[in-house]
Amino acid sequence: MPADIHVFPCRSDNIGVLVRDAASGACAAIDAPEEAAVRRALAETGWRLTHILVTHKHPDHVEGIPGLKRETGATVIGPAAEAAAIPDIDRRVAEGDVVEVGALRGEVIATPGHTLGHIAYWFARERALFAGDTLFALGCGRLFEGTPADMWATLEKLAALPDDTRLYCGHEYTLANAHFALAADPDNAALAKRAADIEARRARGELTVPSLLGEEKATNPFLRAREQALAAAVNLAGRPAAEVFAALRAWKDRF
Ligand code: ZN
Ligand code: FE
Secondary structure, eight states: OOOEEEEEEETTTEEEEEEEOTTTOOEEEESOSOHHHHHHHHHHHTOOOOEEEOOOOOHHHHTTHHHHHHHHOOEEEEEGGGGGGSTTOOEEEOTTOEEEETTEEEEEEEOOSSSTTOEEEEETTTTEEEEETSEETTEEOOOSSSOHHHHHHHHHHHHTSOTTOEEEESBOOHHHHHHHHHHHOTTOHHHHHHHHHHHHHHHTTOOOOOEEHHHHHHHOGGGOTTSHHHHHHTTOTTSOHHHHHHHHHHHHHHO
């Protein structure tokens, strides 16, 4: 039986996600951006929280943990390298570890860049990637702790997952990301089409997450640092992709 996945807005621009195994009723929140919003999502779905899967230590991803833990007793799983900054953590995980939510099975992928201890959760059978603040729809996370080389290696790792993977990221930044993407990759027809679609969906008040990894590979400028068009856009024609990525990330920081 496939997983039930519910996506909902939290705080000003965070995205909350609940993943449930219908057979056992086990249900995980991906991060806990906001206690009240997660509670509301649980009430709406009628699901019972059993796990919280934390991607990284930033307050807008962990602030809801203590209240939700008190109320539900959910098991809190998070990155070992950031355990000291994650309240009520029960289990510390790292690259290659497996987390189970009922019969659902997620693999931990180390994704340094936004923070050094950041992790993503890859549910292969469900074709779902919970990427936190690493890979966004049409964007990527800011480099608070890691180097551009760290983030580029992380993005290459994620890009190796199947094209039909649904990407669940930590923020609804897609429209702003689209404006930058159009500036960096103006001749990309697939991007132009996607940007128009995003504009319409946001105007209707809809979330744009999840997206498909295949469409990210075709339209996300940070996954396209190998393309000559992107290298040329940052005046680095012929240079290595990691260098092009670094220049794109620096440009986006000023954009
Ligand atoms: Zn963050
Ligand atoms: Fe965040």
